[in-house]
Structures are given as structure tokens and as C-alpha cells.
Amino acid sequence: MVTTVTTKGMGDAAEARAWAHLKRQGLTLVQRNYRVAHGPRSRGGEIDLIARERDGTLVFVEVRARRDVSFGGAAASITASKQRSIVLAARHFLRRFATPPACRFDVVAIDGERIDWLRAAFDAA
Numbered sequence: 001m002v003t004t005v006t007t008k009g010m011g012d013a014a015e016a017r018a019w020a021h022l023k024r025q026g027l028t029l030v031q032r033n034y035r036v037a038h039g040p041r042s043r044g045g046e047i048d049l050i051a052r053e054r055d056g057t058l059v060f061v062e063v064r065a066r067r068d069v070s071f072g073g074a075a076a077s078i079t080a081s082k083q084r085s086i087v088l089a090a091r092h093f094l095r096r097f098a099t100p101p102a103c104r105f106d107v108v109a110i111d112g113e114r115i116d117w118l119r120a121a122f123d124a125a
Contacts, residue, residue, distance in 0.1 A: 006022070010065065011063075011065070013065075014063050014064075014065035014110050015032065015033075015048055015063050016098075017065075017110060017115065018048070018049065018061065018063040018084070018108035018110065018115070019032075019049055021108065021115050021117065022049070022051055022061065022108065022117070024104045025117070026053070026054050027051040027052060027053060027054075027059065028051060028052050029049070029050075029051055029103065030050040030051055030052055030058070031047075031049075031050045031093075032048070032049055032050075033046065033047075033048065034046065034047045034050055034089060034093055036088070036089045036091070036092040036093075044085070044088070044089070045085040045086055045087075045088040045089030045090075046085070046086075046089055047060050047061070047062070047086055047089045047090060047093070048061055048062055048063040048069065049061040049108075050093065055102075056101055056102065057101065057102045057103060057104060058094075058100075058101045058102070058103040058104075058105065059104055059105075059106050060085055060086060060090045060093075060103065060104070060105050060106070060108070061105075061108055062078060062082070062105070062107050062108075063107075063108045063110070063113040063120075064077050064078060064107065064108070064109050064110065065109075065110035065111075065113050066110070066112075067111075067112060073109065073111045074110055074111050075107055075109035075116065075118060075121070076111035078107060078121070078122075083105070083122050086105060087105070087124045089104065090105070090124070091124075104119065104120045104123075105119065105120065105121055105122050105123065105124070106118060106119050106121055107122075
């Protein structure tokens with residue numbers, strides 16, 4: 001029997017590894033796979049993980065995984081367009097707060113067996 005690993009399956013596994021890493025660092029999970037759609041021509045946005053630091057900072061996390069560092073590795077694959085999409089989703093998520101908490105955008109880059117947590121990898125500007 002041949003086992004086929006789907007792109008979604010690989011993404012789910014990467015998110016699970018990333019979350020395990022962040023949890024060991026003391027973050028608490030707020031939500032996984034937060035999605036917002038915007039119109040027929042707009043893809044909207046998605047945030048892989050939303051977590052909270054011990055100090056209350058809300059952390060929007062993009063998880064990227066690559067088998068190796070070819071073509072710049074996982075972190076290099078987060079384009080300006082992808083960043084805008086994440087910021088759009090984060091702004092939507094923050095509407096639920098009367099006073100939004102401090103927040104930041106992190107990346108967990110997984111290259112093979114290596115995991116790098118890039119705090120404040122980009123900003124909303």
C-alpha cells in the first residue's frame with residue numbers, strides 16, 4: 001500500500017510542530033487557522049496560529065515548512081503579498097476587542113528538522 005502525503009497533511013504537520021515549539025516557550029493557543037474571506041475576487045486571509053505571550057501580547061503566527069533550504073528556505077517564502085493577507089486577517093480578528101491588545105507578527109520557519117521562531121518578523125505597515 002502506498003501512502004500519499006498531501007500538501008494539506010504536510011501543512012497540518014508543520015503547524016503541529018510549530019505549535020508544540022511555541023507551547024514549550026510558554027505561549028497559549030487562542031485559535032488555529034483563522035480565516036477571513038473578502039469578496040469574489042479577493043482571497044481574504046488566513047492566520048495559521050494565534051497565540052498569547054505571558055505578558056498578554058497577541059501573536060499572529062505564519063508557519064512555513066520546506067524539506068531543505070533550497071530557494072532560500074521556509075522564511076524566504078513569505079512574500080509581501082502573503083504578509084498583507086495575514087495583516088488583513090489580523091485586523092479582522094482584532095475587531096472583536098474594544099481595546100486591541102499589543103500584538104506582533106511572527107514566523108515559525110521549519111527547514112527539514114530545524115525550527116526557527118522569528119519574533120516580529122514583519123509589521124502591519
